[in-house]
Amino acid sequence: MNNLPPLAERMRPKMLDDYAGQQHLVGQGAVLRKAIASGNLPSMIFWGPPGVGKTTLAYIISQSLDRPFFSLSAINSGVKDVREVIEKAALYKQGGQTLPVLFIDEIHRFSKSQQDSLLGAVERGLVTLIGATTENPSFEVISALLSRCQVYILQPLSEEDLISLLQKAMREDELLQQKRITINEHEALLRLSGGDARKLLNIFELLVNALSGTAEIVINNEAVLANVQQNMALYDKAGEQHYDIISAFIKSMRGSDPNGAVYWLARMLVGGEDPLFIARRMLILASEDIGNANPNALLLAQSCFEAVNVIGMPEARIILSQTAVYLATSAKSNASYMAIGEAMDLVRRTGDLPVPLHLRNAPTKLMKNIGYGKEYKYAHSYDGNFTDQDFLPEQLRGTKLYDPGQNARENEAREKLKKLWGERYKY
Template sequence: MDLFAQAPRHQPLAARMRPRTLDEYAGQAHLLGPGRPLRQALEQGALHSMIFWGPPGVGKTTLARLLATLADAHFVTISAVLAGVKEIRQAVEQARQQAAQNGRQTILFVDEVHRFNKAQQDAFLPFVEDGTLLFIGATTENPSFELNNALLSRARVYVLKALEQPALEALLDRALADTERGLGQHTLSLDADARRMLLDAADGDARRLLNLLEIAADLVDDGGTIEQAQVADLLNDSRRRFDKGGEAFYDQISALHKSVRGSNPDAALYWFARMLDGGCDPLYIARRVVRMASEDIGNADPRALTLCLNAWDVQERLGSPEGELAVAQAIVYLACAPKSNAVYKAFNAAMRDVAEQPSHEPPLHLRNSPTKLMKELGYSVGYRYAHDEPEAYAAGEDYFPEDLEPRQYYQPVPRGLELKIAQKLEHLRGLDQQSARKRRS
């Protein structure tokens, strides 16, 4: 199929401005610059199956089309949202016909390939393997999690990045000046503030930039100037790049969590604001903040957990924006609090032992004996009631199963309240040692 067949009459600006050459292609210099891997493969005619991974609007589809054109390959595109095994078989048949009739190689481009299930991904593997077609997949999701290992082993993953400011500026200028495909015939201009707002709102997405520019251009007459107020009206309901449940979502919550763990309240607030700006449910963040309180602060400052639960409650009761301020307060408190993952590590170690060990029974002296039969069987016999012991501590008592060596899962850190907890536990261990010496003597 012809990549550059005559465009439909009302084709959007973003589609009209698709680059026709690598020199027109915006961004991705780390892949297409001189001496870079993909550029070398092109120049050497050594195309291979590949996966383009990157956020929306960075040129994944455009680059696939360019590669097909430069390699003089037959280009077949399908969307994983709409297509199935039937469409894959049709693409394979086209590839065979092209090879037989014209000797041309076929590139099969699968958009949003992460939406294919395992069976669909497996369907075209034999034809990639035998060279019937070259496969190029595009995805916004992490291929490590979303694609089969069999497919990943046959395709090289290229990471496409959000477009940086210079690339966006060049694209904007070209769209305004191009009289054939852009807006040049309308001789429009941008005032400085409108230009800055458009570039900021694009957020690294070329398609978004051109769509916003086209809508703004419709608001002014030929020869006019697009002004800040007009762009501001367009952006009232805009959201920055944030894919709920997708890669950007987990990247940003990870950045928030790591900023808290790293005791940086300013960075933590930034990522909190980014997620809110992207449309994230504040209750989701409040829930994750409670998790942070236990995982990263723990008993170094037990008040953190209470504060975070209170913030969650405020968010549920008051909603936005009042609730978000309470969550922000909790985030700042966590970032500034002393850190300890001792409880988190201890809990994981205990869970690991339980999973790997047999189901040990509680020793008889630790069991309740509410009935006569239980008492006759020895339940509770020998149990030492801690409150009746010196310092309310039964020194030397063993609370683990009889056939399991006692463990020390919880090891407090020398920070915050856990410093005091560590001292208390050390004192109790000393009492245990004294008790053991008395039993031996």
């Protein structure tokens, strides 16, 4: 049994009719099935969570059209690998042969320059590109490439889809057919798999092997938790552990502990987390938890995101570490975060209050005649570029939403606001 591929690989479908889920794309009369049937296949991006069949669907498409299939992973492939495939595709075209499908798994991990290397071949039709991504392609795929691809969204597999896969495996897999297997409960299997068909089948195979000493293998929630859970990976970027570790990372930076921040960063990177996901979360923290206590934090976090996008791993780990340490050791303030939260709550409670007349725009004579902008005071016409006037609806006059944090920069801002507004906002 050790010489055979894993169950998930043995059960990989080879025909469209055996493919599980995604009926909105490949069901009878669906858009992608029509494109395959016509033979006019556009370059495309498959966007969806792990284990929903992106790689399998790409392979089935190439086989359905009798097209050569090249597969690259953005984790361990670079521009050189892409160019080699493109050169082979050019030879196919020169020889009048069928042009290939180029599948790139995790295309969001390609840097801008790596994605640029695909453009020419896609434009000339040398290859039909199929990219797979778990991340929003609007943010992760360069616009020039994205505009040349059709984006198809793959949905998480339903419980019915996943249970059907298990039943199909027990019916059709030559090894499982030899065993007496009864599944009394599915909940733990489905929860641990997180909707990932590949993981579900791998967990199921691990469980069957663990219980093979008995004449009949009975699977229930207790058996799953007892035999599988302790063998699960320490970091699972698609499951509960993913959210626990990113939470620990954020809380370490918020709590000003660079040691904790770098440790949890390392856990994510070693576990294969997308560096851009990490960089995005640091961007949010820079504004939510640091804000105007240190405005440079947001600038550094933005620079980090852009640099990681251009450079990619493994060098991106250095930039991520530098930024995490900077954010962890920075002064903290959530004042802006709290202010917008309170303001939005206030809007929900008070509704669409009218804009005071003196603040309204007056582009027409009629608007001027009825008082739009009439008593507005242009701040730059006054000493210190300030004059006392109301900027909130009349019903909310004097409502303070921004309360500066207790740090050097915002203490300075508080003193300035006191001088400007006196008792109006009670700073």
